[in-house]
Amino acid sequence: MKRPVKLALILCTTVWCLAIFLAPLFDLAPVYLFFSRVCHQLPARSWHLYGHQLGLCIRCTSLSLGFLGGLLLLRVPNVRWLKISIAITALEWLLAFTVMDSETLRVLSGLLLGATAAPVIRTGVEELFIRVRTAHESM
Amino acid sequence: MNQCKQCGATLPEDSRFCLQCGTENTPSSSTTPQGELDFLKPAVAGGLVLGILSAIPFLNYVNACCCLWAQGGGALATWLLNKQRPGTLKYSDGALGGVLSGLIGAFVATIINIPIQMILMTPEAVEAMKAQFQQANLPPQAMEMLNRFLQPGFNLSVTLISLLLNMLFLGLFAMIGGIITAAIFARKRAD
Numbered sequence: 001m002k003r004p005v006k007l008a009l010i011l012c013t014t015v016w017c018l019a020i021f022l023a024p025l026f027d028l029a030p031v032y033l034f035f036s037r038v039c040h041q042l043p044a045r046s047w048h049l050y051g052h053q054l055g056l057c058i059r060c061t062s063l064s065l066g067f068l069g070g071l072l073l074l075r076v077p078n079v080r081w082l083k084i085s086i087a088i089t090a091l092e093w094l095l096a097f098t099v100m101d102s103e104t105l106r107v108l109s110g111l112l113l114g115a116t117a118a119p120v121i122r123t124g125v126e127e128l129f130i131r132v133r134t135a136h137e138s139m
Numbered sequence: 140m141n142q143c144k145q146c147g148a149t150l151p152e153d154s155r156f157c158l159q160c161g162t163e164n165t166p167s168s169s170t171t172p173q174g175e176l177d178f179l180k181p182a183v184a185g186g187l188v189l190g191i192l193s194a195i196p197f198l199n200y201v202n203a204c205c206c207l208w209a210q211g212g213g214a215l216a217t218w219l220l221n222k223q224r225p226g227t228l229k230y231s232d233g234a235l236g237g238v239l240s241g242l243i244g245a246f247v248a249t250i251i252n253i254p255i256q257m258i259l260m261t262p263e264a265v266e267a268m269k270a271q272f273q274q275a276n277l278p279p280q281a282m283e284m285l286n287r288f289l290q291p292g293f294n295l296s297v298t299l300i301s302l303l304l305n306m307l308f309l310g311l312f313a314m315i316g317g318i319i320t321a322a323i324f325a326r327k328r329a330d
Binding site: 027029034037038039040060063076077078079082083086117120121123124125127128130131 | 146147159160161200202203204205206229230231233234235238279283304308312314315317318319321322323325
């Protein structure tokens with residue numbers, strides 16, 4: 001049961017990440033509308049491709065890519081590193097508002113948070129599917 | 140053979156750590172009695188909070204940062220679940236509580252948005268929002284699609300599409316918030 005869930009998560013995340021980059025390349029208006037529900041899409045905080053901004057801002061793009069990397073490379077959830085990456089992201093966000101707005105720090109914190117969250121969320125989704133399937137079979 | 144109290148994987152008798160999820164499994168904690176959790180009240184509480192915050196103009200901009208209100212609603216629901224059975228939550232408890240709170244929140248946000256749309260979406264306000272979107276560096280077709288959704292007053296089709304998108308995104312990100320919160324509470328127990 002766990003393997004199909006992991007594969008489905010990897011597939012959905014890959015499609016999500018591809019959509020971020022395909023949106024400006026092929027002028028995909030529905031993708032921009034879709035991503036507008038989760039991201040501010042401010043031009044000053046987004047990378048651009050061929051003159052048009054990506055579907056998500058720099059932080060959200062880094063989070064998404066980090067999440068995909070975490071799904072592919074990390075097997076065991078590490079909650080200590082997840083807490084550290086949440087703290088780093090919060091600190092970086094505060095720094096950006098007060099002292100120093102660094103694109104490099106935004107990318108690094110996004111990649112780290114996405115990667116450390118991936119195995120935790122994968123485990124939760126796998127357990128949820130097992131739970132739903134078990135409940136369905138017991139009916 | 141023992142079972143991991145976190146992920147349910149089968150463990151050898153003398154195994155202290157789970158090879159699947161890394162949770163420490165001590166004999167005393169593995170025999171902790173686990174009563175049934177009431178998911179409804181925490182989900183309603185989380186859903187109401189995230190739904191109201193996601194509907195109020197200007198406050199709802201926080202959701203433009205990876206649906207933070209949705210993650211917060213899922214976290215609140217999981218925190219309330221943890222109060223029922225401290226330190227014994229599984230990741231799936233957080234996931235289920237989060238999803239339920241997200242779905243409830245989607246309905247709450249959509250319903251609250253109806254009178255707000257009728258009051259605030261005047262033709263002048265819609266023109267001001269369209270002018271603001273012009274500043275974004277989006278392709279022309281994307282601008283055209285966004286402008287089509289910006290209509291004065293109440294629009295049923297826009298509201299229904301908004302409800303479906305709310306159920307998807309608020310449900311998804313509330314689930315993420317719930318899982319992360321459950322993981323943090325589970326870790327506190329192992330520390």
